[in-house]
Amino acid sequence: MHLNKVSLEARHISLSYGSTEVLKDVNIRIEPGEFFALLGPSGSGKSTLLRLIAGFNQHQRGELLIDGKDITGTPPHLRNVGMVFQNYALWPHMTVWDNVAFGLVERKEPKESLRRKVAAALELVGLQDYAQRRPSQLSGGQQQRVALARTVVIEPKLLLLDEPLSNLDKNLRVQMREELKNLQRTLGLTTIFVTHDQEEAMTTADRMAVLDKGVLQQVGTAAALFDFPANRFVASFVGTAN
Ligand code: ADP
Ligand code: MG
Numbered sequence: 346m347h348l349n350k351v352s353l354e355a356r357h358i359s360l361s362y363g364s365t366e367v368l369k370d371v372n373i374r375i376e377p378g379e380f381f382a383l384l385g386p387s388g389s390g391k392s393t394l395l396r397l398i399a400g401f402n403q404h405q406r407g408e409l410l411i412d413g414k415d416i417t418g419t420p421p422h423l424r425n426v427g428m429v430f431q432n433y434a435l436w437p438h439m440t441v442w443d444n445v446a447f448g449l450v451e452r453k454e455p456k457e458s459l460r461r462k463v464a465a466a467l468e469l470v471g472l473q474d475y476a477q478r479r480p481s482q483l484s485g486g487q488q489q490r491v492a493l494a495r496t497v498v499i500e501p502k503l504l505l506l507d508e509p510l511s512n513l514d515k516n517l518r519v520q521m522r523e524e525l526k527n528l529q530r531t532l533g534l535t536t537i538f539v540t541h542d543q544e545e546a547m548t549t550a551d552r553m554a555v556l557d558k559g560v561l562q563q564v565g566t567a568a569a570l571f572d573f574p575a576n577r578f579v580a581s582f583v584g585t586a587n
Pocket of ligand 2: 391
């Protein structure tokens with residue numbers, strides 16, 4: 346796989362639904378190849394920010410830059426961003442192979458390189474022996490691996506993960522976050538991992554941002570947030586298991 350490492354910058358991003366301000370003057374710079382966690386309670390605006398980066402949500406103010414280039418007006422299909430959701434969103438009637446191949450088929454990828462890329466993506470997540478199964482014949486963890494394979498197979502510039510482990514039970518979640526971390530290290534892909542679980546963020550991310558009510562409270566390493574929280578919210582959210 347040929348993956349470029351890109352930086353991502355959000356400058357003064359604000360977004361409202363009607364009169365409700367959901368994101369308020371958000372500023373972040375994510376470095377090339379960084380595993381960045383976006384941490385915050387339910388309703389804080391995490392998914393909204395992720396969808397905005399993918400191009401599914403339009404913001405009212407501010408700019409979004411990939412490698413310094415303004416992508417604010419670029420439609421989703423031209424952003425080359427890969428997104429993985431909590432509920433996997435696999436096609437139930439298709440085999441694992443066809444699920445993973447889907448994005449490449451849409452792009453009219455030549456047959457030989459399609460075969461090579463799908464095989465490589467399945468191997469990357471350890472599912473090479475499951476290619477002919479259907480999603481219903483897989484465990485939750487395996488389904489999420491298919492979703493990851495399907496996303497990285499298109500060689501995205503950015504990997505966006507929206508609470509990808511929330512549907513899994515606790516033990517599997519711990520195992521999967523290790524896998525996620527290894528996958529990200531292997532690919533070196535700039536990654537934003539949205540979670541409401543502070544432990545998940547702290548054990549995976551190079552750096553993280555804490556969001557509350559649409560306002561970024563602090564950005565930094567796990568150690569920095571834990572040792573020097575910027576305010577009470579960060580102190581209680583990062584310091585307490587939930
Ligand atoms: P999180 O992912 O952190 O749980 P969301 O980004 O989903 O938070 O939501 C942030 C806020 O925006 C919530 O108050 C939610 O109700 C509101 N919201 C999200 N999507 C919409 C929408 N399409 N229309 C109106 N309000 C929305
Ligand atoms: Mg969400």
